[in-house]
Amino acid sequence: MNLKSKIINLKLFSLYLFLSATLVACDVEIRKTDAQLGLNPQQSAGRRVYDSYCYRCHEPYSSRGKKGRTLKGVFGRQFLPQSGLPANDPQVGDIIRYGRNMMPSFGQELTPQQIQDLLAYLHTL
Ligand code: HEC
Structure with a gap:
């Protein structure tokens, strides 16, 4: 040389x-790819819903807060950190459908299938 x-x-x-x-x-x-995250097709579909509708207010992988808190580990504990409501599909589904305080509702924009996909993705966080 x-x-x-x-x-x-x-x-x-x-x-x-x-x-x-x-x-x-x-x-x-x-940004990791869906494959790197090991997402199945439903979870990948949910990730696309998340990116379009949730990402601007909630971080999925870092604990940094935006307008809303991080959703990292949202189903990892028994209760949701902010509201103290049970961290399960019906409850989180309702928050997505009907909103809560400063969190807008998405029941008009998202189909039931999209909400199911989104929940499947949230379980991977
Ligand atoms: C405009 C900003 C905004 C958008 C967009 C948004 N959120 Fe929220 N979200 C918030 C705020 C603010 C709160 C806190 C509500 C409260 O006071 O309990 C919240 C709360 C939540 C909670 C409950 C957290 C807890 O600890 O109680 C969940 C779950 C949640 N959001 C999921 C979502 C999902 C999934 C989406 C996408 C469909 C989304 N959010 C889109 C702002 C947003």
Whole structure:
């Protein structure tokens, strides 16, 4: 390897270090594919509903809060952290259909099938 290519390599390496540091610093999440997450077809369909209707207010994988809290681990505990309501499909389904306080309702926009898919996806968080 001659000196010139060593220098180029070094430059590329510093660029790589700089970019990784920037990504870490900005808390940028690399979006995983459905396959990487191990989602089945229904859960993937639910993820698309989530991305269109829920993502702007709720983080799925980081605990960062937006307008609403993170939904990471939403079915992991017995009760929902904010409302204290039971964390089960009928209850979460109702919150999605009818809304709650500042959370809008989606009963008009989403079909029952989309809500089922969404619930299936929420179970993977
Ligand atoms: C405009 C912002 C917004 C959107 C869009 C939104 N939410 Fe919410 N969500 C909220 C807020 C704010 C709350 C807190 C409501 C309260 O005061 O109990 C909430 C609460 C919730 C809760 C209950 C949390 C708890 O601990 O009690 C669930 C579950 C939930 N949202 C799921 C969803 C799903 C699924 C979607 C997509 C269909 C969605 N939200 C879309 C703002 C939003």
